[in-house]
Amino acid sequence: MGEQVDGEQETGRAVLGRTLRYLRGNAGKSLGQLAEETGYDKSYLSRLEKGERLSKMTVMEDLDGYYKADDLLVSHWRAARLDAFKDQYKRFMRLESTARVMWKFTPAVPGLLQTEDFAREVLSGAQTTADGEDLVEERVAARVGRQYLLRQSPKPDVRIIVDECAFRRRAARAKTWTDQLLHLEAVGMWPNMALQVLPFSAGVHHHMTGSLTLLWQKDGSAVAYREGNGCSELVEDPDEVLRLRLSYDRLRDLALSPSDSLTFIRDELKEHES
Template identity: 45%
Template sequence: MPTRKPNSGRRPSARRMLAEELTRLRESAGKSLAELAEETTYDRTYLHKLETGVRVGSPEVIAALDKVYGTGDRLSMLWELAREDAFPDKYKRFMELEAKSTVLYKYSAHTIPGLLQTEAYAHEQLRTARPRDEHVLDEQVAARLGRQEIVWRDEPPDFRGVLDESVLRRELRNPQDWQDQLAHLLEMAERVYVTLQVLPFSAGLQHLLGGSLTILWQPDGRSVAYLESSAHGELLEDPGEVERLRLSYDRLRDAALPPHESIALIQRMMKGGTPCTPPDPN
């Protein structure tokens, strides 16, 4: 008889719970990994990694397993919890605050904000970050897109985004994917809770140009800030530091094109791209 490991008192992670449930379901059904691979068309090695928790999977493979086991959407619901494990621990605190936010300010210096990315954009950005196999990449993309639930919920946060002009000048390699991304920005900007502005090159040097900034207002009225570069992210909760960054954001927003001119710029870019015209001082 195998010896049970002593209970450490710690609750297992959702990722571990998903892995154990997948193993239990397969063994209860009397299936081998080879048989399961044939039924789902997914590689047996990949399925084994799901059962051991090495991989968390994509929504497609989890939906296929729900179908094979006749579990409705139970595995998919568990995957929704487990996918958060795809993010570093230091980022999960930010995600918790982001999910509860009532107002969200965002300045993006280099890329489209994750909450506004299409699947193709997220896929290309994550693929270029570092080499990874397709299964891992699919998991990362699914996890990022899953965060977008907060802008589609019944009472989403008031989203106010400022995009540096360079964000709109760095196109995707596939022209149609880039057109789809620009169209998605325009679609989101039509929502009453989303305001988008473009910071033109003509605005000159500004604070925060080296990275991206997110400021989140919580239901209790307090605010937190998240500073991010390509290699580092820092969550700031000190009221003085957050206020300093809020003022920096306000200055960026003041220097940006008004919302209607920003939308017009994106529309022109979809038709072939034109230089960003500085606002008329008169």
């Protein structure tokens, strides 16, 4: 694109911004023209081009279509969103994006299944800085953007166990929680998804303080990722991965079946709406 870039220093977001500027210049458009023809705010587009803001993936899909760039911007966006995560989590996300089989346990609604409004409420918290709102929106975009991997081809085979406590800590806004439950119900019927609820009646268990993810690649290799109490760990040792798989098996034995879990979610939805 005619610019010399220090690849070791330039962030994914900067690369995306540079690509956006190049495509607009190549199309002979001003920011004002681009805003008028795409419907996006001029200042918003300017911040994207400067690498000051991470958009939602749908914005990049729209601009790819506008510039007839295939999925160039979407592919750059997928790299740029990693800027919002810590290094160890970036490696996990790369493995997650290529996994053919994925098992998860979470004590809360998992990020992969959160609606945008629910994710925003979870990530908001107390903001004490002027750029707090932008930071939240960037993290929401990064979180929701991860969900594309559930729709990629070939679709991974996914099993997610969610602790019942996730359903007892509802969103503050009634509509947000209704939409979240409806989304979980819909996801639970996907052919590549087994969604299970771990009820309180199962009693205490060994993953109450955090989440666990197990990933298998096409070649059969497996890793595990644990999060909890403010720390995280990517586990690659085969013996430790096997131990964690067996611990997951025990949780699965205690959880409701996928069909009973759907009934649980629907009952929760009826109770909430009433």
